[in-house]
Amino acid sequence: MNGARSDVASRRVADHLRAAILSGEIAPGERIRQEEVAERLGASRLPVREALRMLEAEGLTEHHTHKGARVPKLDMHEVEVIYRMRERLEPLALAESLQHLTRDDLRRLEGLQERIEANGDIGEFLALDREFHLLTYSGCAIEQLSSMVVRLWNSTQHYRRAYMHLSGQARRWIVNAEHRLLLDAIERQDADEAERCLAGHIRRTRIELSHHPEVFEGPIP
């Protein structure tokens, strides 16, 4: 009868924490105290515990018994391997998704890409880029595959942001060109070409990132 509200407390808490982690408000390595979160969101500790477990499944927190939850901190090699995983899994997800994308999805992809090209600030770019790519996978009905792709995006989000703070506008032009090629292949339903574009896009990003070890050293803007 209501507007599909998330009236389950644990989900509300999870949504809140997820946003806080993805936006960088809670940084990698930082500890999350149950009581503090519970108090701030007006719930008891129990839904917070459930929420932290959900986030753990999404790769956003890690849990150690009697020591609580932290946001995982990754080193350069870990992130590089995660990018290699993305190179292999995301083309598969795209292939599974491609023929199920609706005409409306394509229109939204176009719209997102136009907004990406509008060159907003870094936070906006990251959010739109994420939305763009995940939308291309939205037709993938294989739960395991979709959830793993989201996990990989979640894990690297913080380092993508850190890298964007270092890289110039030129990078964005390359991204835009690659997105356009990808969009074109998707609209033509050319699975092979779309997979190639996507793998190349991720691969290039991985290699660029590997030239900036400083991303993984200090605290970040």
Next chain:
Amino acid sequence: MNGARSDVASRRVADHLRAAILSGEIAPGERIRQEEVAERLGASRLPVREALRMLEAEGLTEHHTHKGARVPKLDMHEVEVIYRMRERLEPLALAESLQHLTRDDLRRLEGLQERIEANGDIGEFLALDREFHLLTYSGCAIEQLSSMVVRLWNSTQHYRRAYMHLSGQARRWIVNAEHRLLLDAIERQDADEAERCLAGHIRRTRIELSHHPEVFEGPIP
């Protein structure tokens, strides 16, 4: 100071349920009632809830709000895609693991393969085969990669068992031959060859499985 006992109730419960699901005692599609488990293991419902969340992160259960936990039931296409994910991820895990494998690991791999060749019953074969492959990945220090590989194995375990009940001894000879080739490449630290062997091994299994749609239809031994 104690013998590394799993004195945390939620972990004990999770271990118990994991074993029950992997052994087929709890079948795909089956519901898991918190109170029943709690009573049977002499704990309250809370650690059971935590355990179910852990298992969800491992791909062994799925959770729907106010409807509880079930073991996911997959159709043939889903399993086929999961095998394609394995084809892409496990060679990567092997490459990451290869140079960290100790001489002792290699000896244990040899021992496992010999026990596999001893041709025990199906349950034993499945357990040994799982142990063999996961041991080859044990040197992989990338948590995300290792955990995803385990997830994929967990998800398909039941269907591997169902398939084994249908396939003859000839399949085992092929598996043994492939394992020997893989072991040889691993011992020579030949990453490329090992990746090729492994991808081929998984690929062949996927194709074989796709010839047996009956695996996904009825209830299973």
Next chain:
DNA sequence: CGGCTAGAAGTTGGATCCAATCCATGTCAG
């Protein structure tokens, strides 16, 4: 002065009770 230990405070894990939701059964109108 430094390192180790005991304990106190803080944080997480677990048990019990209550509330909200789902689902199956039975009833009644058409």
Next chain:
DNA sequence: CTGACATGGATTGGATCCAACTTCTAGCCG
């Protein structure tokens, strides 16, 4: 007889209180 609908039992979600563990600190002894 069939369908929708209401109701009660069953099951999960949440709050509160207590126990176990970790960690930080203060004090003692070498």
